[in-house]
Amino acid sequence: MPSHTRRERALEERRELIVRTARELAEAEGWEAVTTRRLAEAVDYSQPVLYGHFKNMDAISTAVALEGFEELAAVLRTGRERDGLRGLAEAYLRYAEEHPAVYDAMFVRHTDLLFGQVETPEILRTTFGEIMAAVTPFAPDDPETLTEVFWSSLHGLATLANGSRLRPTHHQQRLNHLIAAIGHP
Amino acid sequence: MPSHTRRERALEERRELIVRTARELAEAEGWEAVTTRRLAEAVDYSQPVLYGHFKNMDAISTAVALEGFEELAAVLRTGRERDGLRGLAEAYLRYAEEHPAVYDAMFVRHTDLLFGQVETPEILRTTFGEIMAAVTPFAPDDPETLTEVFWSSLHGLATLANGSRLRPTHHQQRLNHLIAAIGHP
DNA sequence: CTAGATTGTCTAGCGGTGCTAAGATCCGGT
DNA sequence: ACCGGATCTTAGCACCGCTAGACAATCTAG
Incomplete structure (x- = not known):
């Protein structure tokens, strides 16, 4: 045995x-x-x-993605506890910048790992929940929609920055704008 | 002859x-x-x-992307003239939804067609300029940074929606949130 | 009008990809 | 010592991007 x-x-x-x-x-x-x-x-x-x-190559990158979700959920939590919405945003963008390949596996490559589905793995919900926890104070009556918007903005900043489509210099200013926009309704 | x-x-x-x-x-x-x-x-x-x-396969998808930039610049202009920031945002997201493959060629696939470079084709500047024209009223002293943020948000919404990572139902509500956030500083 | 050069196009092939069937090899139980 | 099953590898398929060289058609010069 x-x-x-x-x-x-x-x-x-x-x-x-x-x-x-x-x-x-x-x-x-x-x-x-x-x-x-x-x-x-x-x-x-x-x-x-x-x-x-x-079962195939995609399943391997999916496994890498799942590792990434574990890590991202953890750093988001730490960032949020340190400095709320801003801390979470900084943690998100830093993770995407430091692990671009993992980030790609999570959000850009294959399609068979989806949010908002019945079959969505728990860790994906947890990660989304971290963002929602930081956003809820600014939209207590419908946090989910604002969470999608905030997440999309972070995702856009992350991917466009990783693809050298944004000026490398104004990272902090962009973050300030975003936090100001979401944080002051 | x-x-x-x-x-x-x-x-x-x-x-x-x-x-x-x-x-x-x-x-x-x-x-x-x-x-x-x-x-x-x-x-x-x-x-x-x-x-x-x-010269290779990438050059073909780049040619498709350039066509896309022409079209996108045109619909952004029309949308902006119709309804300012909101009209432009609606036009952007509609274009991305209706031409997902062209959108991918423009912003997701290959890397050799970049913004903010010396060698950036004129049509890319024009497209970015359209977004900036709609954003400038809300940040007259530094429009470029807010433009990058707004564009990133639109890009995030477009790609996550195309990848079925956002609820298909709350399209308009998300747009409302984004416009409200950027539009009321 | 013919001979040769130039242009245009295709066939065939190289080294790579994801993936799999079938053979070789090892290893535990009797 | 041997057999059976698990385990791993070899060898192959159909596809990929890309290109060298054969071939045909057209134009030019005499």
């Missing part, structure tokens, strides 16, 4: 190795560099081993 | 055929379906003909 759990632990470890390696490869060279061949070579197994753990 | 211009006109027509077909294919089945083989077959030429007009 203990061999059974040991086997399972070995499998789980290898699964984590795959996800970690995929994430490192994506952060280092972008998701287009994460191919089954390169990933298999990096973890020192053949390609079919990957398919023993994940 | 007239044969020269006729030849050039034929080339230009074929170039437009390629761009138009790529756009239709992308709108119908997404950009991942726009491959050199399928596109070549759709225009009834072999693949190398595509490379006579464009």
Whole structure:
């Protein structure tokens, strides 16, 4: 029986190795560099081993995304506790800037991990709940709609900044504008 | 000599055929379906003909994006003249919703078409200028920063809505919130 | 009108991709 | 010692972006 759990632990470890390696490869060279061949070579197994753990390549980036949601929920909570709406916004934008590949996996790439669905994983609700907790004081009667707007604004700032489509210099001023706009109704 | 211009006109027509077909294919089945083989077959030429007009596949989606900027600048202007900031925002979000593949080519896919650079094509400045013209009344002393924020918010709403990450029902309410936030400083 | 050069287009191929069937190998239980 | 099942790899398919070289058509010069 203990061999059974040991086997399972070995499998789980290898699964984590795959996800970690995929994430490192994506952060280092972008998701287009994460191919089954390169990933298999990096973890020192053949390609079919990957398919023993994940049904396809998208499932691997989804696993990375789920890790990201855990981390994002945590940093949002810390930021919110430190400085409310502004602290949360800073934490969100910092996370997106520091982990662009993970952020892409969470919000830009594949489509099969959705908010607002019945099947939405708990951690996605938790993450959204963090934003809502920071926004609620400014729209107590309908926090959900303002949360969507605030989140969209953060998402827009994050993706356009990551894609070098905003001036790199005015980060703080943009944040000031956004906080002022949402915070003073 | 007239044969020269006729030849050039034929080339230009074929170039437009390629761009138009790529756009239709992308709108119908997404950009991942726009491959050199399928596109070549759709225009009834072999693949190398595509490379006579464009240096690679990215250049084709860039050509589609440039068409999109022309159209977007026009609808933004119309919307702004009709109803100021709100009219522009409605026009922006409607364009993104009705032409998701073109919108992706403009703002989500490739990276070699950037704002705020020295080499930025005039039409990109014009489009950004449209947004700035609508925003300036609300921040006369530094319109550019608020424009970036407002544009980011619109971009976030557009992409998250296109990716089914926002409730499909509260479109108008979200817009109301955003206009109220930016419009009343 | 013919011969040669130029232009235009296509066939065929390279190295890469995601993914999988089928064979090889290892390992525990009898 | 052997067998059966789990595990891993080799080898392959159909597709991808992209390009070299063969081929055909057209234009130019004599």
